[in-house]
Amino acid sequence: MKEQVHIFWFRRDLRLTDNCGLFHALSSEKKVLPIFIFDEDILTKLASKNDSRVSFIHQELENMNRHLLTFGSGIAVYHGKPVKVFEELSEKYAIDTVFTNHDYEPYAMQRDQEIKDFLRIKNISFKTYKDQVLFERNEIVKKDGTAYKVYTPYSKKWIEAFQHRGIDFFPSEELLGQCLKTDLLPFLSLAAIGFHPSSIRVASYEVSSGLIDSYDETRNFPALDSTSKLGTHLRFGTVSVRKMIDKASKSDSITFLKELIWREFFMQILWHYPQTTKDSFKPQYDRILWRNNEEEFKRWCEGTTGYPLVDAGMRELNQTGFMHNRVRMLVGSFLCKHLLIDWRLGEAYFAEKLHDFELSSNVGNWQWVAGCGVDAAPYFRIFNPITQVEKFDKDLKYIQKWVPDFQELTYPTPIVDHKLARERCLSTYKTAINGE
Template sequence: MSEKTTIFWFRRDLRLDDNCGLFHALKSGKKVLPIFIFDKEILSKLQKNDSRVSFIYQEIKKINLQLLEIGSALEVYYGKTIDIYNSLSEKYAIETVYTNHDYEPYAIKRDLEVKQLLTSKNINFKTYKDQVIFERNEIVKKDGTPYKVYTPYSKKWLEAFHFKGIQLYPSEEHFENFNKSKKNQLLTLNEIGFTTSSIKIASYNISSGLIDQYEETRNFPAKDSTSKLGTHLRFGTVSIRKIADKASKSNDITFLKELIWREFFMQILWHFPHTTKDSFKPKYDRILWRNNEDEFETWCKGETGYPLVDAGMRELNQTGFMHNRVRMLVGSFLCKHLLIDWRWGEAYFAEKLHDYEQASNIGNWQWVAGTGVDAAPYFRIFNPTTQIQKFDKDLNYIKKWVPDFQELTYPAPIVEHKLARERCLETYKKALVDF
């Protein structure tokens, strides 16, 4: 065990090209052992046929095949991360562990524990920015405090982006520095307690045509005009730097601004980790939610009697995806029409959405509930019927996902819109008036 080992730990960066932490590991002059850990603490909360686990497995198999071609291999482990590193430190004479930053509260806690363990064994732990263009405190106000409103944040983000430009990290040019290995046996999905999901994660589309026409087409769910990029950014199968660079070259920066929204919510979660459980605006935690479990179940199944709401929920349940415009409607409907706590909806999306990203999901749910930063005002209540005329007037999206919407078997509306609106306004006002 005398020969020193350098490890690169794949996480939310499942690719070999333009991978910042991997680039620095390969450039260190040491032979690099690539590893991936299926984290038991994360997996234990998921259903055994979770399509995201199948997707991750598929992507690490791709990485392993590329590594086998150059005489290396990916070592894959399953267990508690801290236990895995304990055993790795006994198996190898580790000098340094390289990886990329993760910003979610669980990941921050996990990485701190790993760093403390490694430090106690005189092992270096180096992490790098990779899944965002700007992180943490890089885009803040002049006084150093975080932005809580998107528009000024996005302006400063764009200024910094145009000033600094894009720096790529061509990890793919240094494959000769991977260690040589004869191992090529990955764990199977069954060995980590999972089965292959029947739901497949869609490929992404970032053609110039889609980006250039994004503003014109993005609000119409019947059109196949969304990039499906979210899952790939979530797990790092694409480089955010390459995506942002391409988006910035379009005459219309609407698509780029969607990427900025992602980073806005990520820095909000970084600065305000309590928002995973509590409303950003404390007074909104005084709302007396109705939290009717039967109505929540009806919403989950897509049987509310409002075709556009039901279409969105059925699309989610069957595919793991929902169009963004419809996400706003179904979220607003749950919180404002049914007066069900946004945290219930957030948890359901966390279970079902392929592109679930904690920061964006919490940020957007708090937005529709009126409880978060830069949120929709509480009196903004989407009308689920007039939204059809605006965004699906030919009913193509509804016909696809709710083919029974004109049949006698289709349920009557779970609540009358006007009544729900008045009840919502009264409930919110009651909670906020004395604060």
């Protein structure tokens, strides 16, 4: 007779501590089988077979598996289409309930519905929990129930709700003895899923009290390297967002906490407006006649535009999978406004390269710099790539690190004149927005 079990399905929550869905699974009377699925529908879309994010996920699974082995358990790791994996699992085990945590991206919601429909046929329950944000979906909305489209009032309402409700933690780490005891779980190697270890490592995060307290003064200067590198770890759930919010809220400076609120703001925007992954939030901006010059896009990607701060950011991205946030705004604005290249092309390139790529934030921030999103920078705000150096890298330390050739004869001349580009952008945007 097959053993009755619950399943916990890890996705964007690769940790054993303070994991909401895992806590609820382990709190029941039945043993829990932890699983992870390398989804072939996601992996086949990746441009490289040594994608550092896949290496990072696999490494984190190994770490978790090693810890679970001390309880005589482990994580079953599969590769394939999730519904096929659950068909296989339902043949092997008498599954009572599948537990997991919410995912708000359009593909994930469609996938989860497919899994839920399959499990219903098998009389298996499917329970999901809020874990990657403090407030989700329509928990922070206007009095009339509609979504906030501007960050500042959203953040005020978020902070009010946080102060009123506080934070509940879920000590899943105390219940790991409830995991299924077995030594027969499949644990696939990277090679078995068709990938190779990446030479680019995901940076570890640092969220010290000192970093949080000084964040407002230091965050805009890329040479200081004083950002937390937390984004990737929030993206894959290797750290608890509740613990990060709790820590940030204890500082006299609110700036770091506000960055975490921006993340939740963009997540609720994506949930309310899933069409924004492809369409501009402001429809009139989809009338812009983008130039989309292929050679100029290539030079932007390579970091050879002839504007040192833009090039430094792109080279940092290509070599490390990270780019400083201040520089992200500049390179995004430069692509859309100086080169008149569609924000969707930049968004796709960042999605391919950034370790901390998160669909909601990536789309939200690209639409912000292009002027077409919620709470966006007005279209006539065009970052000057020369004065940005004077403001944020006046000693040229960041530029010298990533563009050591910037003073050499071989360094390219600027791809476009700033004044000309600005006038061209204003004219093109104005025509589209006014429907001329």
